[in-house]
Amino acid sequence: xxxxxxxxxxxxxxxxxxxxLRCSPRSGDLSVYWYQQSLDQGLQFLIQYYNGEERAKGNxxxxxxxxxxxxxxxxxxLSSLELGxxxxxxxxxxxxxxxxxxxxxxxxxxxxxxxxx
Amino acid sequence: xxxxxxMEGPVTLSEEAFLTINCTYTATGYPSLFxxxxxxxxxxxxxxxxxxxxxxxxxxxxxxxxxxxxTSFHLxxxxxQVSDSAVYFCALSDGxxxxxxxxxxxxxTLLTVNP
Numbered sequence: 001x002x003x004x005x006x007x008x009x010x011x012x013x014x015x016x017x018x019x020x021l022r023c024s025p026r027s028g029d030l031s032v033y034w035y036q037q038s039l040d041q042g043l044q045f046l047i048q049y050y051n052g053e054e055r056a057k058g059n060x061x062x063x064x065x066x067x068x069x070x071x072x073x074x075x076x077x078l079s080s081l082e083l084g085x086x087x088x089x090x091x092x093x094x095x096x097x098x099x100x101x102x103x104x105x106x107x108x109x110x111x112x113x114x115x116x117x
Numbered sequence: 118x119x120x121x122x123x124m125e126g127p128v129t130l131s132e133e134a135f136l137t138i139n140c141t142y143t144a145t146g147y148p149s150l151f152x153x154x155x156x157x158x159x160x161x162x163x164x165x166x167x168x169x170x171x172x173x174x175x176x177x178x179x180x181x182x183x184x185x186x187x188t189s190f191h192l193x194x195x196x197x198q199v200s201d202s203a204v205y206f207c208a209l210s211d212g213x214x215x216x217x218x219x220x221x222x223x224x225x226t227l228l229t230v231n232p
Contacts (some may be wrong), residue, residue: 002160035218043206043222074180081156090160093216106220108153108161 003027004109006091012115018079021112025072025093031055032058032074033094033106034066038087081116088113119144123207123223126142130197130230137181138192138226140181140207148209151220155204164192164205188200197230211229 003026034046045058048069092106124139165174172184206225
């Protein structure tokens with residue numbers, strides 16, 4: 001158990017809909033990362049939040065957005081869903097700070113499997 | 118940009134065989150390197166890491182050495198077990214000069230170990 005929790009575990013929805021995926025980081029971790037895992041694209045970084053602020057963006061579509069709340073949990077919102085958005089969405093957390101020296105050990109949650117029909 | 122290239126699978130071995138999964142990387146600066154493992158139906162678990170050149174990461178009988186001169190971080194295990202069957206991902210984190218430490222992953226290598 002990594003200490004990172006994600007809900008729900010599975011999500012089945014229809015095209016055009018909107019869903020919210022939730023992540024709670026390990027206790028004490030300030031950074032939250034979202035990744036998408038699909039068969040054709042592999043594991044792709046979407047977005048990072050650090051202590052409530054967006055810190056980096058990767059290959060995240062404009063239809064997707066995220067936020068990190070004061071209690072450090074994060075939500076990934078996916079809207080106007082398309083068939084191609086079906087994937088496993090992972091959240092990871094880490095203790096990231098000036099003194100970490102780049103030793104970014106990220107701990108992954110179990111993922112949310114999204115199926116768009 | 119950063120990239121990770123790892124050996125395409127799938128790899129099928131018999132129990133107690135020697136395992137090597139090749140991984141090379143392209144990055145600016147001095148990245149940290151990782152191997153993650155994903156067992157069927159589960160999330161990713163950190164297997165081992167190395168943060169500077171010539172460091173050797175090791176865990177559960179797996180080893181990988183950070184080779185800056187060949188930009189490689191090959192995963193090895195002397196004697197695999199059926200329980201090692203999983204997908205293995207090589208990854209790097211370059212630090213980004215601040216608090217952006219996103220991971221860049223290879224495509225993953227599926228390992229199947231037969232009894």
